[in-house]
Amino acid sequence: MLIFEQSRAGRCNRAQLPSSQAAHSALPERFLRKTEPALPEVSEMQTVRHYTRLSQKNFSIDTHFYPLGSCTMKYNPRACNTLAMQGAFLGQHPHAPVGMIQGFLACLYDLQQILAELSGMRGVCLTPMAGAQGEFAGVAMMRAYHLARGDNERTELLVPDAAHGTNPASATMCGLSVREIPTLVNGDMDIAALKVALGPRTAGIMLTNPSTLGVFERQIAEISALVHEAGGLLYYDGANLNAILGKVRPGDMGFDVIHINLHKTFSTPHGGGGPGSGPVAVSERLLPFLPIPRVAYDGSSYRWIAEQECLHTIGRLSAFMGNAGILLRAYIYARLLGREGMERVADFSTLNANYIMARLKQAGFDVAYAERRATHEFIITLQRQAQELGVNAADFGKRLLDHGYHTPTIYFPLLVPECMLIEPTETEAKETLDGFIAALISIKEEAECNAGLTKSAPLTLPVRRLDEVKAARELDLAWSAPHG
């Protein structure tokens, strides 16, 4: 039942009413609404019960293994939430003078330093509110760099064909055009194609390494050299940073700019879709273009860097300090891990992925790029099953839900047909991986003898398989009161 369907005219939650009866009639009629908005009229307990019960209808990290590739669904330490939710932090007004919020600024400053250090970069701006906004900021800085040098023709951004959709979309939002670079069958970039693509129109290239194919781009040094020689810059999509934390730094690989998805590598909550946070870090040459606001420290107190100090900044991306509360959580997580913990992140996320890959290979699954090392994630393709049994990746995924495992990312990257991108993360125990592997194997066996059953999954969730076509055709996007 919807909260609206529990509404009754005249019901109201009195504990939440302001005590004064206001006399807003003072406002001229023309500014006022004629009827009260159709918000639900429910009691506080109904609301609590409703949303508590709704929450129970979710899979989440706190309840299920959630190996959603490219999303790094690792344990979100509760301490990060509890400590960031302290009243003093929550009560800070964004316009509060810096003298009142030194403790908060200290956290942001420290986080800037930590991110610069682990990315091998020179400067950091924390403000982008998700990976995609980090991409926008990064590409905008690349563009600003070229323009500042009078290099006005560089409007083409090279993007591997396996890239995440945000990469080309961000390029477009920055007014650049996208040129796709193909991938070789071994998962590395087609350098020959890259060479053809590079030229005076090249603004730069946007890579994730490890790529979304779950393999490390081995030619990165060469790519970096080629792009730089051609006058372009290198952008690092940090969505996969979990795989290499403390092993190799984007700055050392030759990248000029990187965004870091804190909601992935730094375990801030995914929140049913966000908030994320996508700080950008840059090499020396992009420093002048960093967005604002940023925090400076003079040895005794912290302050916002003034706009006037950043004449070349690409500007602001949010009204205030990005997703500040998420930055606090990431900072707490970074301190909990420390340098020792950070190195272990890559170790164990990679161990987990390679273990599942090895076991699935043994069990007869088709692994994409099977000759390569898995990084923190890897791909299986169910094309054979789709062709032979009529059971596709989506069916496998839905059936996994019945086994109590969240579906891995499916149908991305687009390069591999009927693919499943599996990212276990470092925080999952071997027994959990074994359970997941067993489930996949049992689904494969089920599909071989009872494909109909598999295709009708899920069977045990609050709803059976939903009709997405109907959803898109007969749009029902908001509740409206039944007539009469």
Added chain:
Amino acid sequence: MLIFEQSRAGRCNRAQLPSSQAAHSALPERFLRKTEPALPEVSEMQTVRHYTRLSQKNFSIDTHFYPLGSCTMKYNPRACNTLAMQGAFLGQHPHAPVGMIQGFLACLYDLQQILAELSGMRGVCLTPMAGAQGEFAGVAMMRAYHLARGDNERTELLVPDAAHGTNPASATMCGLSVREIPTLVNGDMDIAALKVALGPRTAGIMLTNPSTLGVFERQIAEISALVHEAGGLLYYDGANLNAILGKVRPGDMGFDVIHINLHKTFSTPHGGGGPGSGPVAVSERLLPFLPIPRVAYDGSSYRWIAEQECLHTIGRLSAFMGNAGILLRAYIYARLLGREGMERVADFSTLNANYIMARLKQAGFDVAYAERRATHEFIITLQRQAQELGVNAADFGKRLLDHGYHTPTIYFPLLVPECMLIEPTETEAKETLDGFIAALISIKEEAECNAGLTKSAPLTLPVRRLDEVKAARELDLAWSAPHG
């Protein structure tokens, strides 16, 4: 799976280890344990996931209608929790000097005043940690009163046969013997029997009014006069205070002492079985015997009343200030309600109970004391169904779970066979009551044509009906590691 069954030797949650590696070997061998305790070895995420999932296996007020008679399962406002869990309150050491904890003492003092006011009593001690401890304290004060007067023979406590089990048990713990007073068929006390029982051995009488039969004892003024005349005192079991809040006060009814179950009337959490809180309030004559600690206010600051000021106190019931954090929650709730809200509590809990009773009567259920007004709760008896269909109160109760309703209290009070004591509380909406009524009716119909199905309930819960006999015969009270 138990948390122990997820344990692996050598696994450990490093974020929770103290940073220093301690050298406790300094302690002589004879004091040390030889093997480490068999606590689970699990990761933090496993723990979070395990207990989050366990929680989902509970019915609770926040998820279900929970009409458990005599327990007042009303909405627990989240504000009471959030505000009581502020760091400053949580961090207070019980030995902190009063100068450091004025804000806390102010809350306790205010609560003492409010409870005195609404009970019509002269003095309050907040320390009893549940209703039963309140009973102990109250009876102990009655005993102390008689002893202080040299009235040493008064060792008999009169208790109606319908009383809650804690009443006789508390009497025993105070060294008193219990004499049961029968109840008339109309639900009132058998005054004739009371007169017979009263005498020089009478320490007093312990009543709840409304009684556990869900009816108001109409002869209370007469009872009070008789008991007082006989030299006894009157104890009010405040478990049912929700029914009369702001309507009639125990002090005005002639009671000398009362305990108030804050986890009932004042909506502090039931917490899966506690903590409760059972403050006691007394009339003038029992003031000297109140337990300690209590809070005093001199117009500018708050302090603990010193033991030396209370020469006749029955003493301490807990090492420190009882369930202090629960007292804070009750205080917050009391302020949210205020006097206006308190009166409404009785109004609407009574309205809800009478409504269900009326509807169930119409639907052909047998209501006990059908000619009486229901108070905040009432009783149905399923004796007819048990005899005719073989479906008893327990079966009805288990089947209700399948319909998404928690079972009412069953088989209590002992006076009514196959009974269900139904207490909806004031915070439930009419639609919820209607759903519950419909469920009971549908179970009755089901029982009439398919008793086997009803008796096999529950069908939809994490487990089917449990074998309680086996549990008691083949005791398995703690996990032990499998051998080998």
Added chain:
Amino acid sequence: MPFIPHTEDDIEQMLATIGAANIDALFDEIPAALRVDGLPGVPTTMSEAEVSRLMTQRAADVQRPLCFVGAGAYDHHIPAAVWEIATRGEFYSAYTPYQAEASQGTLQLLYEYQSMMTALTALDVSNASLYDGASALAEAILMAVRCNRKSKSKRILMPTTVHPLYRKVVRTIVLSQGIELVELPYDACGGTILAAALSEHEGSDITALVIPTPNFFGALEEVDTLTDWAHQQDAQVIALVNPTSLALLKPPGEWGHKGADIACGEGQPLGIPLAGGGPYFGFMCCKKAHVRQMPGRIVGATLDLQGKRGFTLTLQAREQHIRRSKATSNICTNQGLMVTAATIYMALLGREGLVRCAAACHDNAVALVDRLTAIDGISKVFDQPFFHEAVIRFERPVAGLLEQLAEQNILAGYALQGDYPELENCLLVCATEQRNAADIETFAKHLQQIIGSH
């Protein structure tokens, strides 16, 4: 190694299965020259106990003043239940509901959120959130350009009564897409869009007009006239609104004859803590006709294969993961948890609660302005009705005053001179439902004292 569950045994078995000698071997595809040996510049690991202590100290180094500043972020009461429920693991640690059947909790909640926002704005559809109010405005402008096929100019009329920081964000985000932002000055008397400035653009190709109300000065724009004017120019109307105010004020869908085309704004007032500036969330609603140009996630109701109602992400063909460089936006991760909180907030306040909250804000703001302007040397700057903020002028620079009031633990307002040099000595002050008469008196008394002692 906090948060890593592996035992030595596990590691050994797993490596054996993989056929690797040790964990380091798993990184053998990374060119050795690029490898770093750890991160010496990152601080060392701390236990949770140590970090708790550090963060408690840091929190103690943040003050909690009495707040009379708004200017884009508002100090409303947030019912305790909002965050107790929103931070439940099942909401907190789930991600975008790609697998609808396993995410009915989040999806139904988003559908309810969309329904609440359409109820507030009187528009047909809502998306499931954008980053914040400022970026939502930028997205609304990009969307309006897509919606207004007739217009070729990509010319947007942007009043200076729009929040200065929003205008900066818009510039950052939209300028590289060939969009022209034309500033509309404000009326020095009313503090609203200068009507005369519109006539200059009469008849020219305008893609969209942004109408902020309450505007940055707190004043209510003449939305009916403005909307009709824009529609006469074939321009789209983008409403930039405060969601709390919509409980009281005419909703964008009812502005003028046809209603605004798009409404957007900052969702923070709906149960989101101030929190130093974020996370907040941007909301966006529009007419049904424009839904395919909407950026961001949208949830729809549908049926499962047994005919039971369920909810799912829909119209995904607009989005970057399908449409890539041609998507309506690059947004992927949005502000889901904030919307979770906002939904619970709106349900907890309910219809009457939000109306009363908005009314109390307005009343308190009127009381505040009346009280302050009763002080000698303080005057009201604009005469247009306002919602819960207004501009007052002092007879001397405000910087010093703000500092002295801060010493009294009062956040007195937002100084306007930086953004509007002509508004010398002017302060934007705000009162929400949280500021009672005593608070206002405290503020006024301190102010009087400071001014008097000058």
Added chain:
Amino acid sequence: MPFIPHTEDDIEQMLATIGAANIDALFDEIPAALRVDGLPGVPTTMSEAEVSRLMTQRAADVQRPLCFVGAGAYDHHIPAAVWEIATRGEFYSAYTPYQAEASQGTLQLLYEYQSMMTALTALDVSNASLYDGASALAEAILMAVRCNRKSKSKRILMPTTVHPLYRKVVRTIVLSQGIELVELPYDACGGTILAAALSEHEGSDITALVIPTPNFFGALEEVDTLTDWAHQQDAQVIALVNPTSLALLKPPGEWGHKGADIACGEGQPLGIPLAGGGPYFGFMCCKKAHVRQMPGRIVGATLDLQGKRGFTLTLQAREQHIRRSKATSNICTNQGLMVTAATIYMALLGREGLVRCAAACHDNAVALVDRLTAIDGISKVFDQPFFHEAVIRFERPVAGLLEQLAEQNILAGYALQGDYPELENCLLVCATEQRNAADIETFAKHLQQIIGSH
């Protein structure tokens, strides 16, 4: 009427169904003479916003000192996850799991709790909690009387090394049941039970001996000798223990040749906040033979009708709702939520975590005592090994010192003279794993300064 969902329509319909003219008619069985017209003495209703502000102000009026006091309540780190999970509505707002099938969450957790407590104490069974440590000791004494059928005296040997407040609570609770409490003095050198005092009771009818360890002075009693001595007298042994210490110290089940019969104590150290003194919880474990004399709830594992494991309350025939005046105790509502937190706490720390925590406490306490007694004029009072508390003596009254240290925001310890007049100028100081070297130094420095400036 906060929290009441009824609409006017609802009320009308419900009254019509009932056949009552108005709500007041529902109270017509209450004698009119007794009715009151409301509660004028109770303050008026406040909105949640107002109460929040009040409680935030009250919280601001509570200081958070650096804590070196224990004496029955210990300042341990509590992992954030403990209370984030324990306050989930499904745990927080459920009641005693009478309907096992609808309460498997709470029941399984309690079974796990019992398993953890038996692991810590090396005894066979645990109940599901009592009110607090002090009342648990009282219940243990009553239980020992029931268990020890051979003894007729109801004589309990109660060392003065037991927490003075516990002894008071025990007196309040057990004295009316004809139980005799005999005080055992302590050894002025060791700060533990005076061995010589025992010999006085040799051969007499003793029902039980209470053995506290670490005792109130922090000192470790000679548990093996004491246990064996008591058993030789056919007395029951009641161990009063600190659960954290049990991660390190010999568990009661292994004391002497036969082990203690009953172990009880305060559960607060296991993840329960100090919170001004409660809610905490009492724990109690015993040998299997005594289980039917145990007070409180007990959970057992069993099977459902399909053979699946499940959990249920068991041995209820001991309890008041069945046995009434003959029950093992009057306890009904216990401290469920605290045990929920403690269970999560023990799982989060795990075996190694609790062992390391206990070890760190001990080490810090040793460091504290070493550092303080290095100051001129401060000496250690007892020579027996201690766990995380110890007694130090000053050359002058401690009251003034405590006040001066409190001004420096230091809670310096518990003054003993009130309870032990012979321990003039003595302070019981404590260090948990939370007190690091810097804290100890801060304490010592301030103390030095104060003493020096005297």
